[in-house]
Amino acid sequence: MSGLVKAKKYDYKDSNLSLFGSDLERNVKKASAETEVAWTNAGANVGVQVWRIVKFKVTHWPTDDHGKFFTGDSYIILNTYKKPPSDELLYDVHFWIGKYSTQDEYGTAAYKTVELDTLLDDKPVQHREVQGYESDLFKTYFPAMTLMKGGADTGFRHVGPKEYQPRLLHFKGEKRKIFVKEVPLFRESLLSGDVFVLDKGLEIYQWNGSSCNKDEKFKALQYIQGLKSDRGGKANVETLDENDMSPGHKFYTHLPEGGKTPKAAKDSEVKATETVLLKVSDADGTLKCTEVARGKLSRDQLDTNDAFIVDSGAACYVWIGKGASPDERKKGMEFAHNYLMKTEHPFVPVTVIIEGKREEEGFKACFV
Structure with a gap:
């Protein structure tokens, strides 16, 4: 069988992510990067661009699908912006x-x-x-994030009624922070405090829980309008309110019983913990990562000739000194990943900061 085979569930802790270092060198020649067709016009204009990885290749992700992610895939997202009054293009x-x-x-x-x-x-x-631990900055790029099971080859656009696989989508949140996640097709998946959309291809239901909020209702309606547009306006839509439905309503016949009752939503925010500073250095001839300090940190502890990992508990930063060696620069992300895998917060966002360049407020707050 050709192509990549998806694991049933990948445990990040099973890997040391060696690809984040030696085999994925930081100093890729610019000339080589310019031969990547997918990078044409990358960062040329203000806005968000998204690419998906398909069998080791970078492919464009359509603008209409920005914010939609398949849990079996990996993506690259570039945000290009300006800071007035300057016209300089900046990037994340x-x-x-x-x-x-x-x-x-x-x-x-x-x-x-x-x-x-x-x-x-x-x-x-x-x-x-x-997934599930995205930074606040990342979340600002999309009005809503939709998580779909499988890989993008599963497809969710321009499908016929026969080949379409029904999905139950869960809308939860408020204001601009509405998250959309595919959940098991069982009646037990429904929660009175939220909104759900049952997408059966040409038959779509919006189920409003008895205590859901107006933002969830509105986002679900917007989502359904997009689905109808993708399917040439042929899909039939029915909006349902939990309080007005009988137990024998047709909607419930599409959702058999037998699923697990959802646990209370897990808060992905990491509990506060003491800040940790680690140094990545090859000064003695061997590249290694060692702990420098815990608790209150001072900028004086950062050495321009090395790389450092700063772990606040809620986020992790890789600080690269101007005089850091090529190996220290290359291995910073890998050491940060391996270190985090041994903590109680392995999936927090990781940001690379180059000495003398823009620093995030979260990084600055790590030092007294």
């Missing part, structure tokens, strides 16, 4: 790892992120994002 580049993405896929995403950074003259700030 993220690689997003789906829960069921293979190591080959997210390794390629990491490598290609570095390549894109090189193409843009090392101006972008690099970020690692893991």
Whole structure:
């Protein structure tokens, strides 16, 4: 069988993510990056661009699908912006790892992120994002995030009624922070506090829980309008309110009983913990990562000749000194990943910060 085979569930802790270092070199030649067709016009204009990794290749993700992610894939997201009054283009580049993405896929995403950074003259700030633990910055790029099971080849656009696989989508949140996630097709998946959309191809239901909020209702309606447009306006839509439905309503016949009752939603925010500072250095001839301090940190502890990992508990930063060696620069992300895998917060966002360049407020707050 050709192509990548998805793991049933990938446990990040099973891997040391070696692809984040030696095999994914930071100093990719700019000339090589310029031969990547997918990077044509990358960062040329203000806005968000998204690419998906398909069998080691970077492919464009349609603008209409921005914010939609398959949990079996990895993506690269570039945000290009300006800070008035300057006309200089600035960038944030993220690689997003789906829960069921293979190591080959997210390794390629990491490598290609570095390549894109090189193409843009090392101006972008690099970020690692893991499904369910996305940074606040990442979330601002999309009005809503939709998580779909499988890989993007599963498809969710322009499908016929016979080949379409029904999906139950869960809408939860408020205002601009509405998250959309595919859940099991069972009656037990329904929660009175939220909104659900049962998408059967040419038959679509919006189920409004008895205590859902107006933002969830509105976002579900917007989502359904997009589905109808994709299907040539032929889909029939029915909006239902839990309080007005009988137990024998037709809608419930599409959702058999037998699923697990959902647990209370897990808060993906990491509990506060003491800040940890680690140094990545090859000063003695061997590249290694060692702990420097815990608790209150001072900027005086950062050495321009090395790389450092700063872990706040809620986020992790890889600080690269101007005089850091090529190996220290290359291995910073890998050491950060391996370190996080041994903590109670392995999936927090990781951001690379180059000495003298733009720093995030979260990084600055780590020092007294």
